[in-house]
Each structure stands twice: as C-alpha cells, then as structure tokens.
Amino acid sequence: MSKYSTNIGSLIKELRKKKEMTLKDLSSASNLSVGFLSQLERGMTSIAIDSLEIIAHSLDVELEFFFDFNKKRVEGNQIVRSYNRDAIAITDKIIQHNLSSDTKSYNLYPRLIDIMPFTDNGSYNLQLYSHEGEEFIFVLEGVLTLNIEDEEFTLYPGDSTTFNSTKPHNWKNETNCITKIICVHNPNPFKEI
Template sequence: MDHNVTIGAKVKAFRTAKKYTLKQLSEESGLSIGFLSQLERGLSSIAIDSLAKLATILGVSLSSFFDSSADQEKSPVSRSFAMHCSQINPQIVQYLVNGNAQGFACLPRIFHLMPSATTSSENQLEMNQHDGEEFIYVLEGILTVYLDGSEYCLNPGDSIQIHSQTPHDWVNNTNRVVKILTVHTPNPFVHGNEVVF
C-alpha cells in the first residue's frame, strides 16, 4: 500500500469536507499550495509534525490519516520491517518506531540525516519552538544540536533532553549519514492533543 496516496486522499477529503481551499489550508498551516497539491495527489510525503498541524486545522485526530487495519495486530512488539518511513526533505528520512503510536503519551522516531551539502550555521536554521519535551539519542554519526544560542556536538551514545519551548534544531554537518532516536511528548497521535510543531 502506498501511504502517500492514502494520506493525501484523506487530507483532500477532510479539507473539502471543511470547505477549505488549498489557499486557506496553506495560509493556516504555513505549507505551500504547491506542496499541499502534490501531497493530496500522493506525489509527496509529509512529516508527522506537519501532518499533526493539518489534523488540528482540519479538526480530526492524527490517527484518522492512517489505515485502521494496521491496528488489527495487537502485539506490543514493533518489527523493524514494518516501520512506517517517510521522507521529510531530501536530507531527512523519518521512521515511526511504534506501530501503535496513538496508544501512548510519547512518540518515538528514528531519523536518518543525510550528509549536508554545505555547512550550516545557527543563523541559517529555522529554530523550532513548541510545547512538550524531547529526548535525542545518537545511534550513528555526529549530530550538531543548536539550543538557545549554544551549539553541541553529540557522538554515538550521547544524548540530550530538552524542553521543546527552548529554541532548538539539529543538523548533520558531516559527510556521513547520522542516525538518531528521538522521543517526543506530547504525542500528536493522541486524540485531543492540539500540538503545533
């Protein structure tokens, strides 16, 4: 099953049910009209954080974008081959670690950060601020974390835990793939959370 097609079709269905134009959804979400159009046609994937924002705007739960048949298997074990993968941009790929993400208060994910074409600096980054907390653990490579005006280099086995309201971002400034495990709370999959990332 192509998750992009399924999610895109549901975004379009929820948008039209709410009588929103692509322009209105673009203005409220901060996502471009072109991107939203491609998303609805199944030509683009979307980060969970951005999908959570669309869910809030459209007045639906985040889990409503995903096939409910996946919940028929109630095993607490999440298999590596079954992880849902999506490409956030050309340099970041995310994997949902937990197959029952909406059943828990925190959201674990694995990110693969491709080598940077150019060296980034904090001034070039879009620093993130949102509700909650997050934990980052480096599995492979060297991760650069920008946090409230400071820069930290994390090696494999290093971790950092932050309050998400503090301006932050992380990048791969090396020429090798960086793999990290992150855990965010609150979980945007949990019904009723109006989380804006």
C-alpha cells in the same frame, strides 16, 4: 501522485499552493517564520509533530493526512520488527521510522530518524522552532549538530539529551555520512483522548 510517495515539505507546498496561500499567509496562520517554512518545503529542515499539526490545521487537513496509519497490524502485537517499521519521508533528507505499533494510545511518541547529509549546510541559516512538550534525543550513529536557543552542540554516537521543547531548537547533519537518532516526544500529538 500518492501523498506517501513524496516528502512532507513538498506536500505542504502543494497544499499551500492549492489553497492559493503564500508562504507569508501560511506563516501568519501557523505562527512559524517564513524562513522556517521555506526551508521545510525545500527539505532543508525537520519539523516537530505539534508544529506540523498547526500547519495541517492552517491548511484545513488533519495531521494524519501526512502519515499512512492504514497499514495492517496484528491486533494486540506490541512488537515492532525492524523489517516492518513505518517509514515516512519528512523531507528528502529526513526519514522517520515509527518505533511504536500503536501511535494513538501512549503519551510518548518514539521515532528512529535517519538524517542524510545536508550538502549545502553553510549556505543557509538553520531556522529554530519551538513547540509544546519535552524531547529526548539519542545518537545511534553519525554526528548530530543540535541548536537549542543560542547554543550549538555536537552530539556523537552514544550521546543523548533531554530538553524542554518550548526552547527554540533544531538539528542537522553537517557531515557526509548518514546520522541516525532516536527521538522521543512527550506529549504524543496522535494520542486519542
């Protein structure tokens, strides 16, 4: 199976099992909770890029292992056409589209994220996580439930927020329709120094 035909959570689980690591082992190595890692592997939550980088190092792979940056781009082309965006399945509920033609040169990492309805939202406790940097979120369509520390916010189309990513946070779609958001991270974990 190609690593790009599956989602990142499933790929993490596959790598973890190949290394004969338990969720508890990966939790100790990554400093992420067992509950969060379990939700990630089952496609029930998203993950910040720098947290994914910590998991990658814990599993002895590079961050780029989870992404297909080998697609050919026209040299010098800074325009990303809507029909030519990279699409990456973070989980079976979250699809990420890169909004930059060059993911390695800039401080910002902009993405369009499609969040499918989480049909079993009430049956689990959303695990919050934190990471280095700052985050900007803009809701294009649908309704986003955003948790930051002890507060829960409901964002509608046109709503936006900026927050320090070191605060524990996570988001989900509790509706029966797709939610689309623009998410921009700083720093960009792919930037070449």
